[in-house]
Amino acid sequence: MDWNLTADQQMVVDMVRDFATNELKPLAAHLDRTGEFPLENLRKMAALGLMGMNVPAEYGGSPVGAVAFSLALSEVARACASTSCTMTVTNMVAEAINHFGTEEQRLAFIPKVVGGDYPIGSFCLTESQSGSDAAALSTKAVRDGQSWVLNGSKIFISHGAYASVLVVWARTSDAPKAKGISCFMVERGTPGLIIGKHEDKMGLRGSNTVSLTFDNCRIPLGNLLGEENGGFKIAMMALDGGRIGISSQAVGIMQAALDLSVEYAKIRQQFGQAIGRFEAIQWMIANMATELEAARSLTLRAAWLKENRQPFSQEASMAKLYSSEAVNRAVKNAVQIYGGYGYTKEYPVERLFRDARVTTLYEGTSEIQRLVIARQLIEE
Numbered sequence: 417m418d419w420n421l422t423a424d425q426q427m428v429v430d431m432v433r434d435f436a437t438n439e440l441k442p443l444a445a446h447l448d449r450t451g452e453f454p455l456e457n458l459r460k461m462a463a464l465g466l467m468g469m470n471v472p473a474e475y476g477g478s479p480v481g482a483v484a485f486s487l488a489l490s491e492v493a494r495a496c497a498s499t500s501c502t503m504t505v506t507n508m509v510a511e512a513i514n515h516f517g518t519e520e521q522r523l524a525f526i527p528k529v530v531g532g533d534y535p536i537g538s539f540c541l542t543e544s545q546s547g548s549d550a551a552a553l554s555t556k557a558v559r560d561g562q563s564w565v566l567n568g569s570k571i572f573i574s575h576g577a578y579a580s581v582l583v584v585w586a587r588t589s590d591a592p593k594a595k596g597i598s599c600f601m602v603e604r605g606t607p608g609l610i611i612g613k614h615e616d617k618m619g620l621r622g623s624n625t626v627s628l629t630f631d632n633c634r635i636p637l638g639n640l641l642g643e644e645n646g647g648f649k650i651a652m653m654a655l656d657g658g659r660i661g662i663s664s665q666a667v668g669i670m671q672a673a674l675d676l677s678v679e680y681a682k683i684r685q686q687f688g689q690a691i692g693r694f695e696a697i698q699w700m701i702a703n704m705a706t707e708l709e710a711a712r713s714l715t716l717r718a719a720w721l722k723e724n725r726q727p728f729s730q731e732a733s734m735a736k737l738y739s740s741e742a743v744n745r746a747v748k749n750a751v752q753i754y755g756g757y758g759y760t761k762e763y764p765v766e767r768l769f770r771d772a773r774v775t776t777l778y779e780g781t782s783e784i785q786r787l788v789i790a791r792q793l794i795e796e
């Protein structure tokens with residue numbers, strides 16, 4: 417077993433850390449305060465190759481492997497969690513098109529997702545009545561001449577107002593649940609694609625989250641991704657990889673919480689000494705650091721399995737479950753270490769506390785991860 421990064425992986429980490437520290441971190445509080453979407457920074461990230469890290473170069477990607485992607489995403493999340501949300505979903509969308517698309521579709525769509533004016537892809541699965549039970553979705557697509565016509569609506573779609581390509585799941589037959597679902601690619605600006613309510617969220621406030629309506633939204637027949645009525649497996653496969661992304665995001669936020677906690681513990685004086693000299697503070701920091709290493713190891717192991725084409729679904733769920741729960745413990749303790757100041761917006765731990773919260777919720781709640789893990793153990 418070799419725990420060292422390869423020279424290429426280290427190069428990616430160094431490059432992304434440098435970029436994230438200089439360009440993303442200084443903007444994070446502003447995005448949180450204003451809810452602005454960091455389009456310019458995302459364009460810069462696309463220019464650095466960060467939006468298509470698992471797709472081939474001939475489609476505009478910069479394939480570095482799942483491990484380097486995870487490391488890069490953690491660096492971005494450490495600087496700005498909102499931006500890391502857009503990065504992980506966009507990479508997931510590009511990868512799904514690469515995996516399930518025809519050559520013609522790859523050439524037509526992937527360069528738009530990973531580059532261009534809107535280097536952003538959206539993943540449109542959740543509906544108001546189908547969250548964890550995603551196969552209960554009710555958006556419909558019917559064939560009409562040379563088109564598919566979509567009707568229905570989605571909620572909680574990350575950066576849906578800015579995506580160049582949206583992958584959308586819709587029902588294409590009366591077959592029950594997952595059996596009657598297909599996957600489509602809808603381009604930005606398609607008539608009938610209506611951007612709805614922008615969610616006023618607790619955290620990740622620089623990541624635009626919207627509802628979408630498809631009102632007789634007509635797309636070419638060629639925008640069907642994968643097989644007709646075989647689209648649900650695309651969502652499930654994409655989410656397996658996506659969970660490595662959310663786990664990496666949690667690792668990045670945890671690293672930021674630890675960095676800030678250590679820094680503050682050294683400088684804050686009470687009872688005539690730095691608070692870092694109190695055992696109670698040391699224990700919180702020690703737990704945070706230990707759980708961070710555990711989360712990082714689980715995440716990188718899942719990424720390594722994926723990169724080496726081995727089954728990784730269970731490991732991705734374990735990593736996501738553990739990291740997302742651990743980051744919430746870490747940010748809670750970071751606020752504790754900062755005392756009353758941690759409860760104010762003057763200090764970044766308050767933002768981390770809110771940003772971390774979503775990691776146990778999206779791309780499958782902790783309960784759903786436990787279900788995935790237990791099912792594989794019990795039913796295999």
Ligand SMILES: Cc1cc2nc3c(=O)[nH]c(=O)nc-3n(C[C@H](O)[C@H](O)[C@H](O)COP(=O)(O)OP(=O)(O)OC[C@H]3O[C@@H](n4cnc5c(N)ncnc54)[C@H](O)[C@@H]3O)c2cc1C
Nearest residue numbers: 539540541542547548549572573574777778779780781783
């Ligand atoms: C900021 C944000 C961004 C998001 N981005 C996207 C996106 O880009 N694309 C997209 O498609 N979706 C997105 N989502 C949606 C997200 O994936 C869902 O919110 C999530 O899957 C949970 O669904 P739900 O909110 O409907 O909760 P529900 O499914 O209603 O769950 C409610 C509670 O019941 C529990 N529960 C449900 N079923 C079970 C069960 N079988 N066993 C035990 N407990 C259960 C859940 O764990 C949870 O605690 C986003 C959500 C947020 C908050």
